[in-house]
Amino acid sequence: MSAQLSPDGMFYWDGRQWMSTLSPDGRVRWNGTAWLPTGRAYVPPQYQSTGRASRVATSWTRPLQLAVAGWYVLEGVYALTLPFWMGGPMTQAMNQSIQRQQQLYPTVSPPPVEFTNLITSMVGGILWVSAFFGLAIAVVAVIGAMKRWTWTFYAVLVLLGLSVVSLPITVVDALGGSTISAASGFNLPSWTYWLGLASAIPSTALFVWMLVALVKRGPWAMRKVTPQPG
Numbered sequence: 001m002s003a004q005l006s007p008d009g010m011f012y013w014d015g016r017q018w019m020s021t022l023s024p025d026g027r028v029r030w031n032g033t034a035w036l037p038t039g040r041a042y043v044p045p046q047y048q049s050t051g052r053a054s055r056v057a058t059s060w061t062r063p064l065q066l067a068v069a070g071w072y073v074l075e076g077v078y079a080l081t082l083p084f085w086m087g088g089p090m091t092q093a094m095n096q097s098i099q100r101q102q103q104l105y106p107t108v109s110p111p112p113v114e115f116t117n118l119i120t121s122m123v124g125g126i127l128w129v130s131a132f133f134g135l136a137i138a139v140v141a142v143i144g145a146m147k148r149w150t151w152t153f154y155a156v157l158v159l160l161g162l163s164v165v166s167l168p169i170t171v172v173d174a175l176g177g178s179t180i181s182a183a184s185g186f187n188l189p190s191w192t193y194w195l196g197l198a199s200a201i202p203s204t205a206l207f208v209w210m211l212v213a214l215v216k217r218g219p220w221a222m223r224k225v226t227p228q229p230g
Contacts, residue, residue: 004032057148060213060221065145068156071206072141078199079134083127090123153210153219160207163200170196 004012011018012030021030028035101108137159144152170193213221 054225055218055220055222056225058217058221058223060217061148064209064213064221065148067206067209068145069142071202072138072145072156076135076138076142079131079138082131082134083124086127090127094119094123148220148222150219153214157207157210157214160203160210163203164207167200167204170200 005021006012006018009031010021012021012032013019022038023029023035027038029038030036141152141156143149145156217223
């Protein structure tokens with residue numbers, strides 16, 4: 001037995017190399033001839049080295065992940081289709097604004113056709129840049145939700161919070177039209193405001209759910225669990 005075990009009893013020689021006498025789960029130890037119980041409780045591998053607290057999923061975690069991922073899938077589709085159906089209303093609004101300026105200042109020469117075409121092209125370019133930027137945010141949000149990245153949770157919470165802050169303005173625009181837009185002559189079709197209001201309602205509900213989950217359980221509704229010594 002003494003030839004097989006190290007002096008401290010922590011290792012044994014298997015004929016090729018020194019091996020630990022303690023089993024991976026810590027329940028038994030090799031004494032040179034047999035495995036004997038150590039009387040220690042099993043400690044999961046993630047707690048054996050660090051002993052630090054870890055977060056575990058709760059009954060809210062998976063539904064919250066799917067809700068955030070599903071919402072940003074819709075946001076990604078919305079962003080990608082934005083240039084196709086928003087280009088016309090934006091161009092029309094720009095033309096209305098130019099016509100209003102001509103009515104207010106009839107002595108001023110109207111802008112040349114090249115300038116109007118340039119503005120129209122810029123509006124289309126801005127819409128495409130916004131579409132790809134929104135799509136990138138949506139993709140990151142979906143991946144972060146499925147992988148439960150903590151920083152993604154807080155980023156999504158901030159983005160949804162911004163939409164909640166702008167909800168009163170969205171309601172006013174949908175019900176009576178924007179005062180600022182009416183004053184400047186730059187008016188979008190009323191259905192665009194109603195579409196914004198329709199999307200603001202579920203995003204507000206999702207924001208409230210995420211905020212409650214954060215306060216009660218933590219990011220992604222995951223509770224912090226501290227490993228107990230065996």
